[in-house]
Amino acid sequence: MQDILFYVFAGLVLICGFLVVANPFSRSPVTSAMFLVLTIISLAGLFVLLHAFFLAAVQILVYAGAVMVLFLFVIMLLDLKVEDRRRLKVFSIVTGLGASGAILFMFMRHLLHAPLVGQSATLSEGATIPLGHLLFENYLLPFEVVSVLLLVAMVGVVLLSKKELK
Amino acid sequence: MNYLDFFATLLPETTLVLTALAVLLVDAAGLRELKTAHRILGASLVSLLGCALSVAFVCMGHGSSYLLDGILINDPLTRLIKVAILIPGMFTCLLTPGSRLRAHPGEYFCILLLAMTGLLLLVSSENLLVIFLSLELASMCLYILAAFNTTDARSIEAGLKYFLFGGISAAFTLFGFSLIYGLTGSIDLRPIAGALGQSTDPLLMVAVVMVIAGFGFKIAAVPFHLWAPDVYEAAPLSSAAFIASGSKVASFYVLARVVITGLGGTTGVPGSQWMTLLAILAGSSMVLGNLAALTQTSVRRLLAFSAVANAGYMLIGVLAPGSGGLPALAYYLILYSITAIGAFGVVALVEARAGHDRLDAFSGLCRNSPVTAFCLMVFLLSLAGIPPLGGFFAKFYLFAAALRASPGDPLILSLVVLAIASSAVSLYYYLRVLKEVYVRPVAGAEPAPIPDLPVIGLFILAIAVILLGSFPQWLVHAVESAQAASSF
Numbered sequence: 001m002q003d004i005l006f007y008v009f010a011g012l013v014l015i016c017g018f019l020v021v022a023n024p025f026s027r028s029p030v031t032s033a034m035f036l037v038l039t040i041i042s043l044a045g046l047f048v049l050l051h052a053f054f055l056a057a058v059q060i061l062v063y064a065g066a067v068m069v070l071f072l073f074v075i076m077l078l079d080l081k082v083e084d085r086r087r088l089k090v091f092s093i094v095t096g097l098g099a100s101g102a103i104l105f106m107f108m109r110h111l112l113h114a115p116l117v118g119q120s121a122t123l124s125e126g127a128t129i130p131l132g133h134l135l136f137e138n139y140l141l142p143f144e145v146v147s148v149l150l151l152v153a154m155v156g157v158v159l160l161s162k163k164e165l166k
Numbered sequence: 167m168n169y170l171d172f173f174a175t176l177l178p179e180t181t182l183v184l185t186a187l188a189v190l191l192v193d194a195a196g197l198r199e200l201k202t203a204h205r206i207l208g209a210s211l212v213s214l215l216g217c218a219l220s221v222a223f224v225c226m227g228h229g230s231s232y233l234l235d236g237i238l239i240n241d242p243l244t245r246l247i248k249v250a251i252l253i254p255g256m257f258t259c260l261l262t263p264g265s266r267l268r269a270h271p272g273e274y275f276c277i278l279l280l281a282m283t284g285l286l287l288l289v290s291s292e293n294l295l296v297i298f299l300s301l302e303l304a305s306m307c308l309y310i311l312a313a314f315n316t317t318d319a320r321s322i323e324a325g326l327k328y329f330l331f332g333g334i335s336a337a338f339t340l341f342g343f344s345l346i347y348g349l350t351g352s353i354d355l356r357p358i359a360g361a362l363g364q365s366t367d368p369l370l371m372v373a374v375v376m377v378i379a380g381f382g383f384k385i386a387a388v389p390f391h392l393w394a395p396d397v398y399e400a401a402p403l404s405s406a407a408f409i410a411s412g413s414k415v416a417s418f419y420v421l422a423r424v425v426i427t428g429l430g431g432t433t434g435v436p437g438s439q440w441m442t443l444l445a446i447l448a449g450s451s452m453v454l455g456n457l458a459a460l461t462q463t464s465v466r467r468l469l470a471f472s473a474v475a476n477a478g479y480m481l482i483g484v485l486a487p488g489s490g491g492l493p494a495l496a497y498y499l500i501l502y503s504i505t506a507i508g509a510f511g512v513v514a515l516v517e518a519r520a521g522h523d524r525l526d527a528f529s530g531l532c533r534n535s536p537v538t539a540f541c542l543m544v545f546l547l548s549l550a551g552i553p554p555l556g557g558f559f560a561k562f563y564l565f566a567a568a569l570r571a572s573p574g575d576p577l578i579l580s581l582v583v584l585a586i587a588s589s590a591v592s593l594y595y596y597l598r599v600l601k602e603v604y605v606r607p608v609a610g611a612e613p614a615p616i617p618d619l620p621v622i623g624l625f626i627l628a629i630a631v632i633l634l635g636s637f638p639q640w641l642v643h644a645v646e647s648a649q650a651a652s653s654f
Contacts (some may be wrong), residue, residue: 103372110369136640141237145287145299148183149306152280155190156310159273160325 006049019074029080033071040064054128172233177241178220178248179283181361183610184214186279189648193272196516197231203263206271208625210259213275217256218241224248229322230652233375236292236354242648243496247289247419254411254507260623261404264514266318278348278408281307285416292427294343294353297420301339305332308413312397320400331393345373355428374429374440384473387481388450391474398470403517407510410473411503418499419527422484422492444485445577451478452588459595460466465513466594472549475592476502479561479585485578490571493645494564500641501634508627509545512538515616528599535616537625539603544628546596550590556635561589563642
């Protein structure tokens with residue numbers, strides 16, 4: 001059952017992720033945003049399968065909820081037009097397919113030949129308490145670095161997008 | 167975990183973050199009413215103070231500590247490299263008043279200090295997560311610094327180019343890291359090295375290619391160097407100077423750490439090709455960097471291609487097996503960052519006077535300001551590797567260390583030969599600049615005189631380059647004993 005669900009969710013993530021950036025049926029930004037919501041919800045499903053219930057809930061609340069609403073607001077405020085269909089260049093198709101084919105080939109070779117060396121990480125129940133312990137003990141430094149990173153992003157956005165008053 | 171140890175180790179970084187916030191506050195609260203030039207000066211002094219405090223805290227550190235399985239490392243070599251990042255940072259603060267910033271000095275210094283924080287964290291961790299995050303922190307700051315003059319279309323273009331290249335290369339790095347995690351089940355470099363053993367897994371090769379592509383962007387090695395000339399040319403001068411010096415030191419050090427500590431076990435194992443990969447990057451950087459520099463008319467672009475070529479030389483230090491090339495690499499990095507920031511300092515003075523950085527802006531410099539001309543000569547000849555300047559000994563030490571660490575290795579030998587040949591080529595374009603300075607008469611009207619105060623700073627740097635070249639044993643001893651006392 002778990003395996004089937006994994007494949008369902010993983011397949012959904014891949015298909016929806018593809019449709020966000022390269023939807024053959026529609027070039028409307030709103031459609032892309034809607035597929036992004038679907039991608040995020042399927043990712044949340046994968047988190048549930050990993051017993052990370054808190055992360056799954058946060059993923060849906062924050063990303064699918066708050067962030068996506070903002071995205072849609074911005075798209076609608078900017079009144080983006082449906083993009084023109086771009087002609088795909090043969091060169092970019094060939095190189096793109098070649099590179100992804102090569103990586104896929106390496107993956108398959110690895111999966112078929114080598115035994116999996118990575119031992120499965122200790123499965124901790126994804127409740128808030130163990131997560132908090134991880135964040136504020138082992139991973140305190142990365143956590144703080146992220147907070148500084150967000151500060152930089154904030155200052156930078158205000159700075160670069162501000163109109164200069166003369 | 168002992169939070170007190172943790173905090174004590176992070177004191178330099180914490181100081182920088184607090185100073186960054188303080189600069190914002192001081193600028194917004196106290197300096198808002200003043201003229202822009204005075205605001206820049208005030209903010210620059212506050213940041214300098216913060217950097218000096220941070221250097222003091224780094225120097226006060228002692229012993230080696232290895233907190234949380236390598237999330238945070240504090241050892242003598244790391245401290246040395248941290249000082250080598252902070253000192254160019256301080257000179258960048260000094261350069262900023264001459265860089266024609268139009269507005270928002272508080273934000274500029276805030277972002278600059280946070281970039282330094284990111285670089286300091288970058289060199290003090292063996293954890294892939296922290297490495298990636300601090301790399302992003304530093305890069306994000308540098309993108310903003312490059313695009314800072316929002317009224318100048320060229321500065322925006324430079325920032326955008328840097329950002330797009332950087333974003334893609336960050337994605338590559340992250341993909342590579344995630345593959346390494348998938349292969350080994352760990353994100354700490356030492357367990358990774360243990361789990362990889364002598365593995366020659368093809369998937370590891372994919373991971374290594376991705377990681378090296380990501381770092382190759384940061385160190386501006388061919389073929390990931392395309393952003394460098396544009397950013398060096400069009401970004402505000404102090405931003406370009408910091409990208410060329412402090413950021414370079416940190417990126418090289420962390421590349422060496424990831425490659426040597428994480429993948430070192432697979433050195434020389436047939437089928438593990440990462441050394442060949444780095445060698446190709448090194449060789450093409452030296453050749454292409456030096457050849458492209460020959461035709462440049464903008465001195466900043468010339469310095470950019472010279473940086474690409476120098477990245478090629480420094481990669482030889484990373485390639486020397488084990489950590490044999492490491493002290494030499496550290497010496498080269500320190501020397502290179504001092505020289506690069508000095509050269510940018512002279513360009514700043516000339517640009518402030520002439521309004522552009524083309525070669526003819528430099529003509530007759532020796533008659534206007536002999537000291538500035540002398541400083542420029544020291545920096546450029548040191549970059550070219552002329553004895554008795556620091557750059558000569560840095561190259562000599564690096565090549566000798568690489569050859570000694572791998573006797574009879576055709577790969578290293580051919581790279582060293584190529585490096586020596588191409589640094590002979592590089593002499594030509596450095597001399598082209600010096601010819602303008604010393605031989606050509608002043609073009610057009612007599613230009614405005616050069617202010618004295620910045621020249622003193624440059625003179626100190628030039629003296630440092632001469633002394634480090636004439637008495638290299640000081641720094642060599644410091645670097646070697648630091649490495650002996652470190653776990654790297």
